[in-house]
Amino acid sequence: MSGACELDAFGGERLAWRAEAAEWQLYQQYLLNQRIDPAMARFYAGPYTIGAAEAAALKDYNSSRLILLNYETVKRYTATKSDYERWAPLRMKSIFRLIDMKLQLMSADRVALVGAANYILLVKKGDKDRPAVPGEIENLREGFRTLAKVPVIFSDHRLEIEIVTPKQDYTLDPEKYNLIDSKIVQRLLSGLPNSGANGGFKFELGRSTQLTLQGRRHMLKRFLEQELARAVVNHPKNAGVFDQGAPSLAFSPASIQVGDVAALAQQIVSLRTMNEISRESTLEFFGLDQGAEAMRRQLEELLYDDVFKTAVPFSAQGGQPPAAQGGNGQDGGRPAGGGDTAKNPQKTNVKDTGNTSSGTRKQTT
Numbered sequence: 001m002s003g004a005c006e007l008d009a010f011g012g013e014r015l016a017w018r019a020e021a022a023e024w025q026l027y028q029q030y031l032l033n034q035r036i037d038p039a040m041a042r043f044y045a046g047p048y049t050i051g052a053a054e055a056a057a058l059k060d061y062n063s064s065r066l067i068l069l070n071y072e073t074v075k076r077y078t079a080t081k082s083d084y085e086r087w088a089p090l091r092m093k094s095i096f097r098l099i100d101m102k103l104q105l106m107s108a109d110r111v112a113l114v115g116a117a118n119y120i121l122l123v124k125k126g127d128k129d130r131p132a133v134p135g136e137i138e139n140l141r142e143g144f145r146t147l148a149k150v151p152v153i154f155s156d157h158r159l160e161i162e163i164v165t166p167k168q169d170y171t172l173d174p175e176k177y178n179l180i181d182s183k184i185v186q187r188l189l190s191g192l193p194n195s196g197a198n199g200g201f202k203f204e205l206g207r208s209t210q211l212t213l214q215g216r217r218h219m220l221k222r223f224l225e226q227e228l229a230r231a232v233v234n235h236p237k238n239a240g241v242f243d244q245g246a247p248s249l250a251f252s253p254a255s256i257q258v259g260d261v262a263a264l265a266q267q268i269v270s271l272r273t274m275n276e277i278s279r280e281s282t283l284e285f286f287g288l289d290q291g292a293e294a295m296r297r298q299l300e301e302l303l304y305d306d307v308f309k310t311a312v313p314f315s316a317q318g319g320q321p322p323a324a325q326g327g328n329g330q331d332g333g334r335p336a337g338g339g340d341t342a343k344n345p346q347k348t349n350v351k352d353t354g355n356t357s358s359g360t361r362k363q364t365t
Helices: 021-031 038-043 052-057 091-117 134-147 174-188 203-233 262-273 279-285 290-304
Strands: 002-006 013-018 044-047 066-069 120-125 159-164
Touching: 021 038, 038 044, 091 174, 120 134, 262 279, 279 290
Parallel strands: none
Antiparallel strands: 002 013, 013 066, 044 066, 120 159
């Protein structure tokens, strides 16, 4: 179990580890030089001292076995806590009632399903023109008590048998669950817009979800670059291994796509075709990193160009242009042996005689 104490308003904090009795005893031996433990030397920075303000806030908390963690090797990241906040807000607190409603809904559907397995057998004798007499009703009652398990019943047209069961029209209805689930997702993803009365999916909801997830993942990427990748790059043993500059990580895929964005993708491609946007913006939309793709293309050209031969439509035979052109299948052209354009022998050539005063022309074939 760990705790944290903010030092100032600029995000400085101290992290502490609440040790068990056995762990605390081992750490005391380490402090007295009675044992050598490289892990403790790397991750622990000494006993944790609680200030007066923090002691008042943690008066009901047993802080006698707290160990200060080394902030150079132990980091903390949370998507729900800003640097200026002391503690991360408990965002799920607002959905506890929604979760309780979902449990009640599941229990109600379970009761309906169990009730559907039990039924009432309703036997009617007689009709409005010929009502049943007491003797017929008594004989029918005794007969069903004796022959209830026998699937053969002999009677006249006035006998009617019905099976009474609970209605299952709205049991396990997905719309009921979608309504509650959409409210839970909206709250957990920073209050997204309403998805409609039936809780169905909308493009606006999917787009908001995509942007929220991408924003959180981008902040996680920044944290890993700053705390982890930079420590690797700046380590003395890696001197000269990496290029100069800030480390940059790339997710694969680089972006999150939620819902169908075919129309938007077509617009992005059209803008790129008209040179209105850059190649980097186009690749970022499709979740690709321009630097990573350039590096992969270079490796592909160097290592695998003689293995994969891409056939381009309307290129030379075999998908490759002539060797004299030095191409790799990317140059277009007419297929080999295509010949000239087909001619119609019945086509008539029109020749202008120059006599336009009378508005007539002479045609020759």
